[in-house]
Amino acid sequence: MIKYYDLKKVTESHEPQISQAISRVVGSGWYILGNEVKDFEQQFAQYCGCAHCIGTGNGLDALTIIMLAYKEMGIMQDGDEIIVPANTYIASILSILQAGLKPVLCEPRWESCNIDPDRIGELVTPRTKAIMAVHLYGRCADITSIERIAKKHSLKIIEDSAQAHGATINGRRTGNLGDASGFSFYPGKNLGALGDGGAITTNDKELADTARAIANYGSQKKYVNIYKGLNSRLDEIQAAVLAVKLQRLDEDNERRRNIATRYNTGISNPLVTLPEYNNREEHVFHIYPIFSEQRDLLQQHLHESGIETLIHYPIPPHKQQALAEFNNLEYPITERIHNQELSLPCHPAMSDDEVARVIHAVNSFKA
Numbered sequence: 309m310i311k312y313y314d315l316k317k318v319t320e321s322h323e324p325q326i327s328q329a330i331s332r333v334v335g336s337g338w339y340i341l342g343n344e345v346k347d348f349e350q351q352f353a354q355y356c357g358c359a360h361c362i363g364t365g366n367g368l369d370a371l372t373i374i375m376l377a378y379k380e381m382g383i384m385q386d387g388d389e390i391i392v393p394a395n396t397y398i399a400s401i402l403s404i405l406q407a408g409l410k411p412v413l414c415e416p417r418w419e420s421c422n423i424d425p426d427r428i429g430e431l432v433t434p435r436t437k438a439i440m441a442v443h444l445y446g447r448c449a450d451i452t453s454i455e456r457i458a459k460k461h462s463l464k465i466i467e468d469s470a471q472a473h474g475a476t477i478n479g480r481r482t483g484n485l486g487d488a489s490g491f492s493f494y495p496g497k498n499l500g501a502l503g504d505g506g507a508i509t510t511n512d513k514e515l516a517d518t519a520r521a522i523a524n525y526g527s528q529k530k531y532v533n534i535y536k537g538l539n540s541r542l543d544e545i546q547a548a549v550l551a552v553k554l555q556r557l558d559e560d561n562e563r564r565r566n567i568a569t570r571y572n573t574g575i576s577n578p579l580v581t582l583p584e585y586n587n588r589e590e591h592v593f594h595i596y597p598i599f600s601e602q603r604d605l606l607q608q609h610l611h612e613s614g615i616e617t618l619i620h621y622p623i624p625p626h627k628q629q630a631l632a633e634f635n636n637l638e639y640p641i642t643e644r645i646h647n648q649e650l651s652l653p654c655h656p657a658m659s660d661d662e663v664a665r666v667i668h669a670v671n672s673f674k675a
């Protein structure tokens with residue numbers, strides 16, 4: 309069986325450095341907010357081309373804390389609106405709700421699966437405060453168009469970069485494409501820890517200081533609390549692991565792009581649509597999505613051919629029980645994506661032979 313993502317193999321490929329890093333932290337006697345986190349934050353900020361990086365407990369909190377910080381800064385208020393793509397992973401939407409704000413869902417473009425800039429303008433109201441640019445599947449959102457709209461209406465751009473560590477567009481990297489960015493280091497992400505983790509990046513010093521305090525009980529000085537904060541911190545062991553894996557992130561992303569290019573050129577089946585890709589940007593293929601009206605049969609066929617695939621995602625956020633207030637709204641493009649999407653294995657530890665077997669199996673699918 310070709311696994312969708314072979315996490316054990318990926319982790320083993322970073323040995324013995326990962327185990328050495330963990331032992332170093334175990335032996336240090338210091339486990340929360342120490343030098344490992346400080347060093348990783350510095351390295352990741354530099355990698356993104358940003359002035360500040362703040363480690364958090366996970367990606368959902370990273371996004372939530374950005375908006376809580378804007379509230380403390382007087383830039384956002386309870387009930388203000390944030391425009392977010394309707395087809396994103398539910399965490400983007402939950403972060404807005406957790407911050408006491410209102411998500412306004414926007415259809416994506418079918419071709420890119422990212423927010424459709426042409427549809428943002430009509431959703432802007434006097435209460436709109438930001439556009440959440442989700443770089444879904446590892447491809448940068450159309451940042452040039454988003455910037456134009458944000459400037460016109462004086463909106464913040466919050467990036468959800470949870471699927472796009474290292475992706476670039478027009479030579480600029482995620483984490484540095486908006487006013488603030490939230491990252492996830494969930495184990496399966498392109499830069500993944502061995503547990504939960506996340507980070508905020510920004511060039512805004514006031515936002516950085518406020519977010520850092522909120523993530524640590526609202527405190528900048530021990531036992532002095534200026535905000536009603538949370539406890540959401542990246543821990544020393546995860547930071548040490550991430551520092552090891554960050555060194556090979558570009559190489560790993562390049563391998564993902566190679567596999568994607570082989571899929572794009574090798575897969576040819578009238579029942580299957582391939583993802584759009586152009587050279588203006590560096591997609592990092594967190595997910596390699598294909599689309600088919602016979603998606604479920606195709607998944608069954610691939611399973612029988614020994615290939616594990618996943619669906620990202622089977623139920624769109626507006627159809628989830630948890631988001632009942634959206635259940636009566638209609639987002640046809642979002643629903644089409646959720647009905648047709650199938651994710652092929654695409655990760656750095658895959659062999660060339662495995663890639664060839666996936667191509668062969670997709671090409672041999674008949675209705």
Ligand SMILES: *Cc1c(COP(=O)(O)O)cnc(C)c1O
Nearest residue numbers: 366367368397399400470492494
């Ligand atoms: C994974 C993910 C998140 C949340 O990250 P966690 O670390 O799991 O909290 C947010 N947004 C998107 C698009 C994601 O894929």
